[in-house]
Amino acid sequence: MLIKRAQMFKASEITDPTLYFNRREFMVGAAALALFPRGAEAAAPPAGQPLKATRNTAFSLSDPATKFESATTYNNFYEFGVDKGDPSRLAHTLKPRPWTVQVDGHVAKPKTYDIDELLKLFPLEERVYALRCVEGWSMVIPWIGFPLASLLKRVEPTGQAKFVEFTTLMDPEQFPAQRKSVLNLSPIEWPYVEGLRLDEAMHPLALLTVGMYGQVLPNQNGAPIRVVLPWKYGFKSAKSIVRIRLVSSQPKSTWEKAAPNEYGFFSNVNPEVDHPRWSQASERRIGEFLRRKTLKFNGYADQIASLYAGMDLRKYY
Numbered sequence: 487m488l489i490k491r492a493q494m495f496k497a498s499e500i501t502d503p504t505l506y507f508n509r510r511e512f513m514v515g516a517a518a519l520a521l522f523p524r525g526a527e528a529a530a531p532p533a534g535q536p537l538k539a540t541r542n543t544a545f546s547l548s549d550p551a552t553k554f555e556s557a558t559t560y561n562n563f564y565e566f567g568v569d570k571g572d573p574s575r576l577a578h579t580l581k582p583r584p585w586t587v588q589v590d591g592h593v594a595k596p597k598t599y600d601i602d603e604l605l606k607l608f609p610l611e612e613r614v615y616a617l618r619c620v621e622g623w624s625m626v627i628p629w630i631g632f633p634l635a636s637l638l639k640r641v642e643p644t645g646q647a648k649f650v651e652f653t654t655l656m657d658p659e660q661f662p663a664q665r666k667s668v669l670n671l672s673p674i675e676w677p678y679v680e681g682l683r684l685d686e687a688m689h690p691l692a693l694l695t696v697g698m699y700g701q702v703l704p705n706q707n708g709a710p711i712r713v714v715l716p717w718k719y720g721f722k723s724a725k726s727i728v729r730i731r732l733v734s735s736q737p738k739s740t741w742e743k744a745a746p747n748e749y750g751f752f753s754n755v756n757p758e759v760d761h762p763r764w765s766q767a768s769e770r771r772i773g774e775f776l777r778r779k780t781l782k783f784n785g786y787a788d789q790i791a792s793l794y795a796g797m798d799l800r801k802y803y
């Protein structure tokens with residue numbers, strides 16, 4: 487996403503497959519290290535541990551899944567750095583246990599859930615979703631999780647709850663880019679905050695995710711829990727969430743704060759509305775060479791379009 491710093495992000499970086507493959511080779515060894523960190527805490531389920539879930543075919547694409555190796559070595563997770571390889575190289579410092587998620591705000595039953603308690607509350611589903619990054623690439627990932635709506639209903643939103651705000655962990659010990667010494671290199675403010683309208687958050691497509699590819703979620707993909715919103719650009723899908731707050735006014739999201747003219751609150755995938763610096767009409771599916779057309783709402787228009795009926799999507803980008 488890259489804002490502004492030419493040396494951090496070049497347009498060629500997202501479109502040139504050769505560059506990607508070179509980088510990828512370089513990353514493989516590093517990723518293996520991140521998956522098997524030395525000195526991992528006994529309490530944490532190691533990334534790579536199998537996680538059982540039932541495939542929900544009603545919510546699954548038939549497109550072939552992106553290679554696991556690509557999905558775990560080509561990441562955006564700015565808490566580890568702005569390069570695609572930084573998360574897999576550095577994510578062993580993130581400790582997904584112990585972990586709690588505070589669910590509060592305008593709800594009748596606010597509660598701080600221990601992650602392992604949360605995992606027992608809802609049956610885990612596998613859903614194959616495409617994730618479309620605003621930069622112009624996409625991946626197809628078999629996620630494991632449960633509907634965000636299931637958790638929200640449990641805490642009973644009150645009539646004042648109109649929006650949902652997600653906050654990622656803030657901890658400079660675990661996230662190198664949050665350290666004071668490197669703060670001035672970061673294009674965004676910490677902690678990472680994202681938001682949805684309540685009706686978007688309650689939509690059955692919105693998934694709280696704890697695994698992928700039949701395994702516990704790797705740290706670089708947002709362990710131990712992240713949201714996945716397949717009709718929106720990838721940056722809306724906040725990783726490593728510690729708080730879900732029901733609020734009455736529209737949250738200011740991190741990327742909106744960083745560059746409001748480039749990244750709106752809604753950020754629905756829309757090939758008809760270009761980013762100010764590049765077209766959104768097509769995308770590169772990681773692993774494919776020819777670009778493919780980007781679909782409105784990332785292909786989920788049948789299910790999602792009614793949420794935005796009557797809205798000018800150029801204005802509410």
Ligand SMILES: Nc1nc2c(c(=O)[nH]1)N[C@H]1C(S)=C(S)[C@@H](COP(=O)(O)O)O[C@H]1N2
Nearest residue numbers: 561562563564619654678720721723724725
């Ligand atoms: N906390 C946090 N969440 C984040 C990001 C981030 O930098 N920090 N990057 C976002 C972006 S831009 C994308 S495209 C997706 C990438 O998810 P993946 O690495 O699992 O493919 O995560 C999103 N969630």
Ligand SMILES: [Mo]
Nearest residue numbers: 619620720721
């Ligand atoms: Mo992204």
